[in-house]
Amino acid sequence: MRAIPDPVQNLIDAFSRLPGIGPKTASRLAFYLLKASDEVSFDLAKALESMKTKTSHCRLCFNITMAGEELCDICASSTRNDDLLCVVEEPLDVIAIERTGAYQGKYHVLQGVLSPIEGIGPDQIKIFPLLERLKNHPVEEVILATNPSMEGDTTALYLQQRILPLGIKVSRLARGLPVGGDIEYADQNTLQRALSGRQSVD
């Protein structure tokens, strides 16, 4: 005899695959939904489906955009500075930097970082589209805003070695961000200081 019916166990397993959710939290969430009104679960299911079907990626910077829109609002904006390009790991980093209000340039979202340990190479993230973009439309400065982690540093070094020969100035966010921390969780002041104190690399 099984203690937990399959449909409940399936949901627990699905929650367990999410980052930061261990088996205990997964069980708690599943049993919460089992007990809550049908509406709570159906709304959640609908929200998940609509997120996956109604969003897409900007074909220029790979930030999130609404399905059917080629460019995100930032790429499409005529008031943003085209000479500055900030390279980040994830769309959440764009949101964090936008929140500081200290940056008026454009972005490129790598959708990951290089990680030799996990077998993630330049082909698996949006590095080649970035280099192509810079060759076709050179900018004055590229700001490497990958996280201050081993993978973030590896990615920044890789990019620096490929962007500098294009004759483009490259800078890296100033330290002061906690090492191993995530840009998306940095408070606004720290991130603003890291941006304005960015160091040129050469």
Ligand SMILES: [Zn+2]
């Ligand atoms: Zn875009």
